[in-house]
Amino acid sequence: MNPKPFLQIDRVIHEKGRLPIMSLLAASAGMSFTEMRDALDMTDGNLSMHIKTLQEAGFVSVTKSFRNQRSLTTCALTPSGRRAFSQYIDLLEQIVKQARTAP
Amino acid sequence: METDWAAENLRVIRTLMERSAVYRRALAPLMGAVGLAGVAAAIVAPFAPVRSPRAFAGYWMAVAAICLAGAFLLIRRQALNDAEPFWSPPTRRAAQALSPAFFAGFATGLMFLCAEPRTPLAVGLLVPGWMVLYGCGVHAAGFFMPRGFKLFGWLFIAGGCVLGAAMSFGPAPALSWMHWAMGVIFGGSHLAYGIYLYFTEKHGNAT
Numbered sequence: 001m002n003p004k005p006f007l008q009i010d011r012v013i014h015e016k017g018r019l020p021i022m023s024l025l026a027a028s029a030g031m032s033f034t035e036m037r038d039a040l041d042m043t044d045g046n047l048s049m050h051i052k053t054l055q056e057a058g059f060v061s062v063t064k065s066f067r068n069q070r071s072l073t074t075c076a077l078t079p080s081g082r083r084a085f086s087q088y089i090d091l092l093e094q095i096v097k098q099a100r101t102a103p
Numbered sequence: 104m105e106t107d108w109a110a111e112n113l114r115v116i117r118t119l120m121e122r123s124a125v126y127r128r129a130l131a132p133l134m135g136a137v138g139l140a141g142v143a144a145a146i147v148a149p150f151a152p153v154r155s156p157r158a159f160a161g162y163w164m165a166v167a168a169i170c171l172a173g174a175f176l177l178i179r180r181q182a183l184n185d186a187e188p189f190w191s192p193p194t195r196r197a198a199q200a201l202s203p204a205f206f207a208g209f210a211t212g213l214m215f216l217c218a219e220p221r222t223p224l225a226v227g228l229l230v231p232g233w234m235v236l237y238g239c240g241v242h243a244a245g246f247f248m249p250r251g252f253k254l255f256g257w258l259f260i261a262g263g264c265v266l267g268a269a270m271s272f273g274p275a276p277a278l279s280w281m282h283w284a285m286g287v288i289f290g291g292s293h294l295a296y297g298i299y300l301y302f303t304e305k306h307g308n309a310t
Binding site for chain 1: 121185
């Protein structure tokens, strides 16, 4: 089996807590912190920590604003985050394909 | 097998991407309020001057408009409480899915208002027609809503077909009977679904 796809996998995305965040954001233009927290059933602290890691990697942009005198934190994938996520999916598909065609 | 995780991750990604498109605001208060309005309208109808098929269509279209306005305000309040945008992508998708059938229902009611049918049988066919159209709208929106909503739509479609058949072959119903039918079918079912959701859906901030 060709080990190349395994070695190319992005370790920032390939993590149990961060992959769901990337998946949610990939399907939308942007999501609020509370939306993601509820959709993923994560704690505020856990979600904040993973978002911070993704932000530091340049995959996620975080915008803080005020709406009706309440703070609103919105997250979105950056162009490089979208690219990295797309590559990650391609690699997963390659791995699955390899497994199916392996003798 | 060491590559199973790759297939599993792809499944997880797909599920989560689908989930991001699902409307998740609490539906129990919405359904409960619409249900109460429907039941109240059926109770009030015998005391109101609603004695012709035309008045029947106008009365229930007004009730539907009040329910829609109430639903709008409730959803807006939920969005404000959660400090989230009201017109979020899932809300937009659900509204777009509902709109064709709702428009057709509105147009059917409008035809009744303009044409002024004289026979009670016409009203007997308007109610099943509204049920089927409402069910189609709810079913279409169900693709962007939690599970159970599509089934709710199917119940309206099936109920409308059965009622339509009964109206076509049976005797023409009295107008007062049709008010009760509207109250039970639209009001009662929403109230029951609202109570069911209250005990089953996740409480608190839901989109």
